[in-house]
Structure formats: C-alpha cells, structure tokens
Amino acid sequence: MSEEIVSELMRAHVYRLASTGQRVDGRALDEPRKVTIERSFVSTAEGSARVKLGNTDVLVGIKMSVGEPYPDTPNSGVLSTSVELIPMASPTFEAGPPRPDAIELARVVDRGIRESKMVNMDRLCITPKEKVWVMFIDIHVLDYDGNLFDACSYGGVAALASTKVPAKAMGVGEDFALPVEHWPVSVTSVKIKDIVLVDPSLDEQRMADARLTVTTDENGDIRAMQKGLSGSFTYEEIKRIIETAQRVGREIRPLLKP
Amino acid sequence: MSEEIVSELMRAHVYRLASTGQRVDGRALDEPRKVTIERSFVSTAEGSARVKLGNTDVLVGIKMSVGEPYPDTPNSGVLSTSVELIPMASPTFEAGPPRPDAIELARVVDRGIRESKMVNMDRLCITPKEKVWVMFIDIHVLDYDGNLFDACSYGGVAALASTKVPAKAMGVGEDFALPVEHWPVSVTSVKIKDIVLVDPSLDEQRMADARLTVTTDENGDIRAMQKGLSGSFTYEEIKRIIETAQRVGREIRPLLKP
Amino acid sequence: MSEEIVSELMRAHVYRLASTGQRVDGRALDEPRKVTIERSFVSTAEGSARVKLGNTDVLVGIKMSVGEPYPDTPNSGVLSTSVELIPMASPTFEAGPPRPDAIELARVVDRGIRESKMVNMDRLCITPKEKVWVMFIDIHVLDYDGNLFDACSYGGVAALASTKVPAKAMGVGEDFALPVEHWPVSVTSVKIKDIVLVDPSLDEQRMADARLTVTTDENGDIRAMQKGLSGSFTYEEIKRIIETAQRVGREIRPLLKP
Amino acid sequence: MEDIEHIEKKVKLMDASGRRLDGRKSDELRPIRVEAGVLRRADGSAYMEWGGNRVLAAVYGPREAHPRHLQDPARALVQCRYNMAPFSVSDRKRPGPDRRSVEISKVISEAFSSVVFAEQFPRTSVDIFIEVLQADAGTRCAGLSAASVALADAGVPMRDLVASCASGKIEGVVCVDLNKDEDNFGDADCPMAIVPRTGEIVLLQMDGHLTYDEFQKAMDLSIGAAHRIYELQRDALRRRYSVTLEDILKESPPLPPPPPSEEPLPPIPPEDDFGPEGI
C-alpha cells in the first residue's frame, strides 16, 4: 500500500470528475464497487472465502486449532488475524515480514471482528483455563486494486461465517459451525482535497489525503473506526462518513451471510 | 555509542586542558560528575531508579516474575539485564535490535551486579529445580552525555536496592525486599593520548583511545573489569585506575543505598 | 557458493582441457579427488568427522539430546541437519542466517541420510510419543574448494557412523553406537557446456552450467537426487551420471565406515 | 485500545451519583502536568504526567533523512516511534516494537504530517520519539500531546500544536479520558487528536460499541478535553520560553531557536521534582 506516484494529470482528472460528483469508473461518490463472494474455496481450511471488491481480490482461510487461553480470559477462545501482502498482488508489495501498512490493516480487520463480538468467543472454550479453540484468520491478498480494509474485512467475516469447527477430528466433541452472533461491515471512505468518496479504487486511494474506516453492526452501531493517511477530517465529514457506512453496511451485510 | 566525529579543534582543546590537569567542565581529572538518584520513579515496576550522572540520564526498572531456574543452578534465581539505547537519547542511537555497543554495556553492568553477589540469588529460589524468581533489569537510556557504563550500573544497583518482590500477588508467600548483600560500584576511566581521566563526558569519551571500567565492592575488592576501545593501557595506568575506582567507589556507594 | 566470476581465460582453458578428457589438476573426467577422513576430531561432540575432499575441508559434529518426537512419527527419533558456510572458508561466504545455497545444501545432505534409512530411527525412540533421541548434524565448512554437497555428505555419514549415544549420562539406559543400517554415498557431477565431470573443483564448479547430485546405497540403488544451477541435462547425460555415481559410490563407501 | 492488559472480573466502575472510581465526573480529566525542554541531546523534548501515565517525547530534526532512498525530494518525512519501556506495564513487555506499537507509531506519524510545514525541509526527516515510562491507559494521547510540545520546543515550524484526548463508554455512560480499569472493563474507547485552531481531526480510532449518538457525545467530550490539553501545552511552552504560543506560531515559519537562556527560567513549584533540565 506504499503507493506508486500518481501522475499530476490523473490527479487533476479524478478531482475534476469528483467535483461534479462523478468517478472514473462511473460510480457515484457514495457508491461502493460490486462485491462478489465465493465460499469454501479452499478445502484444506475450516472455512474460506474469496472476495472480489471490484478488481481487488482477496482469499481468506480460517484454520482452527486447540490451544491455551490467555490467562486474563480463561473461558474464551483466541483470535489471531494476519494479512500477507504478497508481491503477487502488486508491484509495490514486497516479500518479507509485515510492514506497518500490513500490520495496521490486519489490526483494523481484527478489531472490527473482535469488537463487534461477531463470534461468541466463550463458546470456543473447551476446558476453562486449559484448552480453547484458537481461530486463525489468514488473509491472502491476490490482486490489489484499492481499499483492502473493506475487502479483507468482508473476506474475514464471510469465511468465519462458513467455518465448521473440526471438533471430532481433534477428539473434543462433535463438529459445529462457529457461533456467529453479529455481522460487522467495514466501510472505508477517503477524502481527496475537499471531496469524500466511498470504497476508493486504487487510483483514488493513491491520491487520497485522508482515509476513514467505519465498522458498523446490524443495528447500525459503531464497533470500530480507524482514520489513516496524513490529511484531516472535519467533524461534519466524519459524521457523514459514518452515515454512509451505516447505509452501505446495510446493503453489503446480506452478501456476507452464508 | 558509535560516536560522531569530534572536531580536531575540540580535540586539541580538551587535550591541552587535560595536560594541565583541567577539564572543560571544570572538574579535576580524577573527579566524577555529580550523581543524583531518584528512586521509585515508576510505579509499574517492582523497583526503579532514575540516575543522572552529569547530564547523562538513565531510567532503570526492575520487573520480577516467576520462572524456571537454569538446570545447572536449580536453587538460584535468574538475572537478566538489557539496555535499550533508544534513539531519543542521542542522534547516534538507532532503533532496532541491540548492537555490539549495547550488548557489551548490558553484559558489563550485569557482570558487576552478578559477580559482586550483590543480591543473594539463593534466596530467590521458590521450589528447587522448578520455580525461582526471575529478575529483569531493564535499562532505558534517556539522555546521553557520556559514560553509560557507570550511569547504567548505578541505576541497576539503586533500582535493585529499592525492589520489593511481589510474592503475595503471585501467590508464593509474603512480599519481601530483595536480599542485597554487597554494593558494587562501577567506575570508568578513559585515556586520551597519555592522560587518564575518570567519568568521561561525551566529548571526552568521543576522543578517548582506551576505556577501563572497574567495579569494586564495599571492601575495595575488584569484582569486574572491562577494557574497551582500540587503544592500550600500561600496567601502571591500570593500577592507578583501579585505585581511583576504589576511592570514587567509596564516595558514590552511599548514594546507591536506599 | 555464490561464486566469484571466473576469468574468460580460465574458462577457455578448463573447457579446452576437458574436451580432450583432461582436467587442471590432472584427474580424469570421471575421477573424484582424494578423500581423507579423520574421526573423533572433537571430543565435545558425540561423534565427529573431519573430511577433506581435495582441498575442500569440512568438520561435522553430531550432538545427541533427548526431546519429543514429531506427532506423526511417535516412535522415531528426530534428525536435524544444519550447514554453516562460515566466512572463514571463502571470501564469498558471509556471516548471517543461512542463504538459499546453504539451505539447499543442508537439505540435500539431510535427504541422502534420511531417505537411505542410514540410521534406524525407530531404535532412537525412548518412550513412544514422549521421548526420543534428537540427532543434530552440524556441518562446519572450513575451507572451500568446490563440491560441498559430497564433502558435507561424507562428513555427515562418517560422523554418524562414529557416534556413541550418551544414554547413561542422560539417565536413559546404557550408551550405544548409533544403529547404522545403510551407507549412502553422494556423488556430484557438473556439466560445462557439453562436458560432464565428477567432483568439480572450485574453478570447475564456478563455470558449471548444471549440477547433479546422486546418492546411492550399498546396492547401487538411488536414494536421493538433486539437480542444480540454471543449465539443463539430457536424459542420456543423467543416466551416465547415475552410473558414475554408482561406481564412485562403491569406491568411496569403505572410507566412510569406521 | 490499550490492549496490554485484560483482567476478567466484574468491576463496578461508576457509583450511583455518576462518579467514577477515582472520583471524577464523566467529563473530568485526570491530573495532567507537562513540561517542555527536559532533555539535553534532543532538539526538543517534553515530559508529561497524565493520571498514572508518564511519557517522554523527544524530537530530532529536521535532519538529513537516512537511509537516503527514503528521502522525499519534496518534503520532510515526519516519523514517529512510539515505544513502551519494558517496566511500564504490569507484565514486563519484551523490548522492541510489537504490532500495537507499530500501528500507534503509524497513526501518530500521520497525525503530525499535515501540521508540520514539511515542504520547507525537503530530503529531511523530523523524528519524533515517544517513550512510555509508566502506562495507565491513554498513552497514545499523552504521547501525542507531549510530542506536540517537543516539536515546538525543537523549533519545528507547525501550523498549530496537536492536542489529543480519548473518550469512551463505561457502564453505558460516555466519559472522557478512561483510566486503565475503565479501559479494561469499559464498553468502548475512542482516542482522537485535533488541531485546536481549526478543529480538524488528525487522529481517530475507536473500538467497542457506540451508538451514533454516543459517538457524537464522545467526540464532543474529547474535543472539549483537547482544548484543555491545548492550554496546558501552551502553558508549558510559556513557562519554558516566557513567550506565548501565539508569539511562536505567528513568527513561524521558521520558528526562531529558543533564546539561549538570557531569560531566567521560571521557578519550579516545590512539588515538582524536575527542573527544566530534568524530566
């Protein structure tokens, strides 16, 4: 996500269009790209989802294993979220340990899922203090055309919602679907100069001054937010972005359910 | 501690002064800078001390945890000493894993404390072979104006001497003060050309040819030594440096006691 | 093993010689260098061997420790092979974590020993599922004059064959020699343009287009192979290289036995 | 947000009269003390006590950015490193950056990027170091607020200081400036930072559960609190330089270096352990 430079020409073009409420790909300013989700793509995973958000393409796999709980939450399962920005997906991604961009991305996706209490973590306890289910969300970014925050989040939610816990194979009871109780939806907007638009494509994201990701639940309540980039927002802009996130969240939520 | 270059002018000035027994900050050649110690600076630590040696400023925190003993010392507690040369303290310090300078520094401070048997490690055994107290000395260098060896060592000794072992909270008996039995004091001298001076300031240290750190105990006995830098000492110089270390040690020792 | 550049002159000379069946050091194309092996070089190791293959010089030490078996092989010992290409051995080796060259080398040596079932791993089980012998083969390359694959493999085999398992000191029975059942011999050939030669010296290896290592057992059966470098082989060349490996293997095998 | 510690127990965080465990009202800040110019080597520095938090901030630069390939020919890089001392939390933290520190460093760097006049110093970096010496929830807000003072102390030209404060929700009540227990057992935490003169929001994060109305209430509390922080930041600079922030900002860019010490340093109150040369 350390972006290549966008030409001044492109920048001017995108901004001029946006000033009249238009975008290069024909969308309205508050219109997200098409989301398509394919579930159970990977049979070696306990759950998986392939998400395309426009041309951004991510594959998420869920692996479940049995481990120890954290000492401070002895009755709860454990959640671990990683994002790999593999160099396949973009000429700007490099192999190696995760950089700040990838770490922020993984942590924001994780917070949306964790703070919305999407999965009832207490039902992932096997033996208090000793054995709980550990849930790994591994996000593989395959093709990068902007707005990974939302694409990765949709992948994580959809994959979890399709996950079957392999309890039998591990000798700890019968298999069961992950106990999903809430449906967080992440919606990201960016600001280019004074214009705010939702679900930025790569070109739009490259020239954005500020970014705000808002995760809402099925009640429209806010579960997580993250502002990024070096620009700023006014309070009014933030309120409008939240309202957009609530509306777009309602549209996308049904797609994430199995 | 990879030092910036000192100007030739400064070098000449310091040396000319020193030839007449004087120093830039007005001290005698065998006179250390003022030491001030503030204890219990950090309430999240089991013991702590903020030490200023002239303008060199270090903060030391002690954390105690319960762990396993080393197989070869089943009845003794464990000591671990780290120094972080955080980039806040000097333009020449860089973030990242500890470099040889920081490793040497931590090991020399550790040896002074360990070899003087300052803390009775056998009294930190909880259950032989199984459970002992692990003592972490973490040294945070905040402002660097030369002679970290002594400043860090004073911080470590003073912090240990103020440490209360949180046995009750860990469910292994009543809280107790660390059993301190000896009082090591580290005194560092450097040699610039043919002149030896104690407790170098940053400018003096930058132009030093050789360095010798001598740790003595309350009997004036030697507990640890470390020669550094690419220059050499004569046997006679070393003897005089040890004598200085014994004398300065006597002056500083009372300051380290709580 | 990232090689220095060989001068065009040297390259032409080696190739011209080879076209007439000769080599710079007087060997025939299918003739390996002299192998000398010194056993029990290192008394701190449970087994060791110093191998010289021409001027290539490697030291291999075996350390045995008690550990857990892998879950999928609960009745078998564990084998771990490392190669350190220490900078002492060549101006082209650098300190630091193992590079792809060293990793490939270690894995090929490991496969030859593992796949030939040289050591009966089931006899290294102490308590099924719980305790087994862990066998570390550590290969230290001291002087590099080409063909490390074979030198390291000979060192590993000879060191294992001289290893005594220190069961008594670990409190798990009487000492015993490692149960050796097969005798793998690795033989490496390289191709320079259209000419194939065995056991390349450093100069030959530097200009080689392709490399093939074939490990055969005492029956002449193939236990491991590894093709390397960016060139290719014809099927016929590979067959001839295997036949050479079988013949040379028969010559060298007696040297590896204690 | 402070995910270092979680202890599972039921804690009553607010009494019947709406007072919090430490006696504060919902819109009340913890005691805060800030001091500028506390380190010698750094170009600028500040020390802040904020409730049980103790943070130190230092600034170097603008100085040549290195390694070179990171240099931006058009502007200074503004880079923050947020770090927790191993002894700053109950369970010792291993030295070095963890994922949480990396994220916080990133959002703080971004918060300052639009405030510093970076275009004036191409190819350089402005390096901000925040050390958390003792943590009690809200360390990123404290660190950011201290760093702001350190930037001014270093004479780095800026549009304004940045002031930061979190709000959150405990037992259904929106409150400002959560302490550690409130953060651990509360329902939401929402750190933010503003440019007080313009009201721009340069940092905003949130986790937990807030309705839209609660969020607005939280924001209002945080914005009010940030303005109080701003006063404290300005006081610290005034004590240090005997000039007002307005004097400093109106002359910038570039900010003149502080007068070497012709002005006598202000007396330090007796309960204050550190003079202007200590932290």
Added chain:
Amino acid sequence: MEDIEHIEKKVKLMDASGRRLDGRKSDELRPIRVEAGVLRRADGSAYMEWGGNRVLAAVYGPREAHPRHLQDPARALVQCRYNMAPFSVSDRKRPGPDRRSVEISKVISEAFSSVVFAEQFPRTSVDIFIEVLQADAGTRCAGLSAASVALADAGVPMRDLVASCASGKIEGVVCVDLNKDEDNFGDADCPMAIVPRTGEIVLLQMDGHLTYDEFQKAMDLSIGAAHRIYELQRDALRRRYSVTLEDILKESPPLPPPPPSEEPLPPIPPEDDFGPEGI
C-alpha cells in the same frame, strides 16, 4: 517431497488390479485445469487446479532489478518465490518462507533461467510468484507449470514453455503424479521438469528408494506426462489469445504483447467457475 505432513499408519495404496486409491492407473494423471491471465495487476498470470492442488502464478517483469547491487549487467535475473498460504495445508503453516520453500524457490528459479531469453534484458529481473492456495502433493510441479503459462501471458520471451510432473513408487509400482496419501506412504517421489521441444531436463529431484531400472521407468512416465501438461498449457494460452503457442514462440524474441482485447475472449465452459478476469 511434500514434507509438510506425515501420518503414520498402514494404508493400502493400490488394489489387486493395479488401480490406485483414486481409481487411476499407474500412468494416469489427476484431473488438471489451467487458465491464463487471471489477475489484473500482474504482467502475466495463470491459475491451475491439479488434483487437489490449487495454485496461482504471477509474473512481473522484465523490470528494473532492485536493490541495484543485485543487477546483472549481462542478463535478467529470473527469480521465483514459491509460497504456501497458511491455510493450504491441514496444520496451519506459519506465514513466511521456511527452508522447504526456500529450496523449492531456488530450483524453480534455476529451471526457468535457461529458458527465458535473459540476455535481452540486462539489469532487469523477471519475478515469478507462485502461491499454493490448497496443497495435495505435487505443488512444485503444478506451480512450475502454471508459472510457465504466466511467463507466456506476461510476454516474456522464452525458448519454450517448461512442463513439469513427478513420478514415484507406491507399493513397489512406479506411478506418475502421486497424490498426498501416495506421497506420504509411498516409497519414492521424483519431481522433474522438461523443455518439451528439446527434451532437456531443467529440474530433477528425488527422494526415497528407486533401482536404476525403476528410475528410468519413472522418468519415462514423467516425460510422457509432461508432454500432456504441455498440451494443457498451450490450450490455456490458445483459449486466452486465440493464437497457438507456435505463433507466440516463432515470433519471439521478443514476444509481442497480447492483443489488448480486439479478439473476443473465448466462452468459458459452464463448469468453469472463473472467467478470464477471475482465478
């Protein structure tokens, strides 16, 4: 060769009539499907399903090699990175390269080095990325074969495609293309790769136990299989570009870029889940 998983049990891998557990004869390949041009950002790409393997390959380049000191003034670097997704195997694999991946990346890089016309592009690198999304033994052969298609899709000039297939021995019988159970409980595995037009062998590895005769039988099976893979690779490129591989190769070097889309894309068979823009 796939050393990710070993389960110790006795498995009967072949029935009396010489049929394998999945019903295949000894010389029979698993079902294979390959598709070219499945990613947008990459210069070339391919997706392959081979039995239970699902692999994706992408190519960038020739592009400026960096860091600079790695540039070869005489030729392009051909660099492959083989990587397994954490969820591609039964027990989650930690992200990042392990020793096995490093070795496979190396031998695949070498396999392509003599096939790409690297001399035409000094100081550049041709970067090949192979991602194993789901693994079922034979991932290096599948990855290499897919990467070959991705190189052609990227328009990288080559002497020929490279085609790859392993053989092995199960219960004493030499068989082609082992699946996971056969690999785990079999007696030998021997992956190889050839340049089909010339028969040159560019990758060869083996472990297990083969007599010389068995090895030759295995090679014969692999070579035959590689030619079938070659057909599938060519089909994929033909479907993508409506031209034959011969058309592509005879014009190279350099290979012209694919016609931008004047040719309508071929219809995708209904059982095919991914169009040319998906994987």
Added chain:
Amino acid sequence: MEDIEHIEKKVKLMDASGRRLDGRKSDELRPIRVEAGVLRRADGSAYMEWGGNRVLAAVYGPREAHPRHLQDPARALVQCRYNMAPFSVSDRKRPGPDRRSVEISKVISEAFSSVVFAEQFPRTSVDIFIEVLQADAGTRCAGLSAASVALADAGVPMRDLVASCASGKIEGVVCVDLNKDEDNFGDADCPMAIVPRTGEIVLLQMDGHLTYDEFQKAMDLSIGAAHRIYELQRDALRRRYSVTLEDILKESPPLPPPPPSEEPLPPIPPEDDFGPEGI
C-alpha cells in the same frame, strides 16, 4: 568468563601440595600447540590446540570493506568474528552469534586495532575469523593468540604479535590459565592480552573476586604466560617460513608475501596430526 556451562557441585580443585586437578602448578600453562598457514582459501590462518581447546583462525584482507558506507577513508577496519561451532560445547549451541560471542568479537577487534598498521590501508577491512571447534575455557585467549599468527601469516603489517592468556583464582590461590572445571568452580577469571614488545595491555576483562594484591599477582602470571605464548607463536611462524618474526616485522610495512614454497616445508613431528595444509 566462559559462561556456557555451570554445574553446581563441590569440586576440590587443588591438592595439599598446591597441584591442580590436572597436575599443573599455579603458574603452569596447559599444553599448547600452534601451527600457521593451515587453510587454502584464507589469506592467512592458524590452528591452535590449548589444553582441550581447539581453535582455528583465518584472516582475509586488507580487502575492500563492504558495505561501502562502513568504509573508513582514513584507515582499515579491523573486524573480528568469534564463533563457536554448535558441537564445541557439551550442550549443543544454536548456530549464530549470541550475546557472549558479540562481546568477545568486539573486544578482540579492539585488541588488534592498535597493533595493525591500519592507516596504510584506507577504505579496506581486515577480517579476522575465529572458530572454536572444541571449548575448554580460555577460548578467547586461544582464539586471539591464534588470530595473531593468522594475521602474520596473511602478511598484514603489524607493530607486533598480540599474545593472550587468562589468570584466575581457585580456592583462594591465584593461578594462570584456568581449564573448564577451574573456570566453572573457581573464584575469578581475568583474561588479558598484551603487545609483548612494549608490554601494552590491549585486552583486559575480569569477573569474580580479587583483592588488589591478587589482581596484581594474576597480572604478573598472565604477563609471564603471554611471553611464553609469544615464543610459541614465533616458533609457528618460523616453522612455516623459516624466518624469524624479527625478520618479518623489521621489513614491514608492508610485510612481503610468504615465499611461494621455494623453501621446503619443515618436517612435521610424527605426533602432529596435521601438515601445513591441514589444520
């Protein structure tokens, strides 16, 4: 100083007559054997057996220092890497540098820095590699002494060789050259290194417990021992080159390369396992 191993037990380290466990008197060295020129690739090398220690030292350079930004325009860098083989100690040591090795590498580098005529070779590095193949206490002294011979063997111009030996205290008696048991159960260890011609002390470390008087006794013993080591180092070079060290040093700088082999190599005594081409 050798902190690899500690075993807690009571050991009687000295008998009534003042003899140590291995029969030595307090001022007696363990058997030492040193040989120059034992490796082919290195520019200079030496092998040393010292009691149960077996160490190998190699020198490359002066050669271009890299990476470039480390080059010193005024002088050569003298860099030592001290490393223990995994099998050199009872409990296998993980490959790679630990903190102890880093410290030892640093003090040995510094010990040589003032002895090498570094100003003659700006922008270069003189790289010294010490490998401990078998450890028995005193490895840094053995390594340093061997490296000194390797430097001379490489023709690196020096003011003198450096000779090194530790002293210590066992059961209250100051002794020279502690072995492993003496080091583990003794009261103090004090490794040092000198430039024999001038008596300068270039390395000095100590841990344990010594009175000032004991320290002086230890130093006297070490200095005496170092002079004996110096003789052995000179003998090794004399055997290798049939010239005396004085011949070598008086002609330097720069030291001429060793005569290519016109001089016949000296016969190797029969109990000597390694010729000049082995270690």
